Amino acid sequence: MIDVIVIGAGPAGTACAKKLAEEGFSVEVYDKRAEIGAPKRCAEGISEASQDFLGKIPERCIAQKIKGARLYAPDGRYLDAILSSGGFVLERKVFDKWLAEEAVKTGAAVQANTFISDMVKDERGYYAGVKGEFLGNEFMEKARVVVCATGAESPLRNKALGVFSKVNLIDSCIQYEMTNIDVIPDLIHIYLSGVLAPRGYVWVFPKGEHKANVGLGIIPQDKKPAAYMNEFLKLHPDMVKDMVANGFVLCGEAANHVNPIHGGGIKEAVISGQMAADTIAECLKKNDVSKKALSKFNEVWWKERGNHLKRVEKLRETLEKLSDADLNDLVDALKPEDIIEFARGAKLSVLAKVLMRKPRLVGIARHLL
Numbered sequence: 001m002i003d004v005i006v007i008g009a010g011p012a013g014t015a016c017a018k019k020l021a022e023e024g025f026s027v028e029v030y031d032k033r034a035e036i037g038a039p040k041r042c043a044e045g046i047s048e049a050s051q052d053f054l055g056k057i058p059e060r061c062i063a064q065k066i067k068g069a070r071l072y073a074p075d076g077r078y079l080d081a082i083l084s085s086g087g088f089v090l091e092r093k094v095f096d097k098w099l100a101e102e103a104v105k106t107g108a109a110v111q112a113n114t115f116i117s118d119m120v121k122d123e124r125g126y127y128a129g130v131k132g133e134f135l136g137n138e139f140m141e142k143a144r145v146v147v148c149a150t151g152a153e154s155p156l157r158n159k160a161l162g163v164f165s166k167v168n169l170i171d172s173c174i175q176y177e178m179t180n181i182d183v184i185p186d187l188i189h190i191y192l193s194g195v196l197a198p199r200g201y202v203w204v205f206p207k208g209e210h211k212a213n214v215g216l217g218i219i220p221q222d223k224k225p226a227a228y229m230n231e232f233l234k235l236h237p238d239m240v241k242d243m244v245a246n247g248f249v250l251c252g253e254a255a256n257h258v259n260p261i262h263g264g265g266i267k268e269a270v271i272s273g274q275m276a277a278d279t280i281a282e283c284l285k286k287n288d289v290s291k292k293a294l295s296k297f298n299e300v301w302w303k304e305r306g307n308h309l310k311r312v313e314k315l316r317e318t319l320e321k322l323s324d325a326d327l328n329d330l331v332d333a334l335k336p337e338d339i340i341e342f343a344r345g346a347k348l349s350v351l352a353k354v355l356m357r358k359p360r361l362v363g364i365a366r367h368l369l
């Protein structure tokens, strides 16, 4: 029997697999996609500082180096926030394969084209394997722990932990990779506007001088469902409080480990996968993969990331309440360095003070305090 099966070869799954294989455990990662990392469902932006968790990202994974973000108010005014260490727009289909290769180099096995349809339990009621299909052949494989890193689509998560998404917190996104367009290549562009993207934003993430990911995410409120039929659904409901069961661990976007303000989840997925791996390794060594033992992952993740992301969520809730006129005032009142701090979820009391400079925004500011 192998030690760990990881379902999903996105950043969370391969980061988790890599760490476990480094510790000497046998790990098998399965992904239903024929090609790892493709098709992308991502604007592909990441901060350079994320390399603290990922290791140095090879040049071949980077489509464009970025020095900061340009934030546009609804009236067209903008503010440039320059990051001290910059960022990248990635080529996810190359990047995700690189992460998978890194996991394989340490000894994990990664197999694409393999759909995992279900999980199986042992005689104690612990999750202890998966059922799947590879090239038309059904199979069953046993493991001491099953990790669910299936991203936003997570029926297996729902089955194991009974966690479902809240409909009013489902972002609907659409993105085109466009070419032959004019774009300032070394800035990502974010447009705030209740008209263009209610309760969300429009993004233009350059991938060279005349190429960019152009997309928008909104939280639908009053539009007809048919309008969203062709749009990709992005789920990030409340972060999952309890991410473990007997023999089972949930990580990455499957657990809604995503930055709530901008929906960036690559870094969070990697951190979550690595933290999950640390706990799993400890539990496997003690030969105890009970829910109680695996719960250490809950503790560590909530302490290190969860509470911080909760603060960021508060900021998002605040911004969602702003009208276009408020957003104009806000962009007017902000300093470039504030934007970077707020996106990190830091200094919310400072944002409250900024909002309070505008009498109209005082009520909203109180929400942050």
Ligand SMILES: Cc1cc2nc3c(=O)[nH]c(=O)nc-3n(C[C@H](O)[C@H](O)[C@H](O)COP(=O)(O)OP(=O)(O)OC[C@H]3O[C@@H](n4cnc5c(N)ncnc54)[C@H](O)[C@@H]3O)c2cc1C
Binding pocket: 007, 008, 009, 010, 011, 012, 013, 030, 031, 032, 033, 037, 041, 042, 043, 044, 045, 046, 114, 115, 116, 117, 149, 150, 151, 152, 153, 173, 174, 175, 215, 232, 234, 251, 252, 253, 254, 258, 263, 264, 265, 266, 267, 269
């Ligand atoms: C429109 C959009 C734009 C985004 N832009 C950014 C951005 O600019 N920067 C950023 O950091 N984040 C961005 N994100 C978020 C980011 O893409 C995710 O948070 C991140 O990929 C999550 O990593 P993950 O490993 O948890 O899941 P995923 O990357 O989704 O990987 C999950 C994997 O599991 C596989 N899988 C699912 N079910 C099964 C199954 N039953 N059997 C086998 N395999 C299965 C899938 O095929 C997939 O490969 C964006 C998301 C969207 C939707």
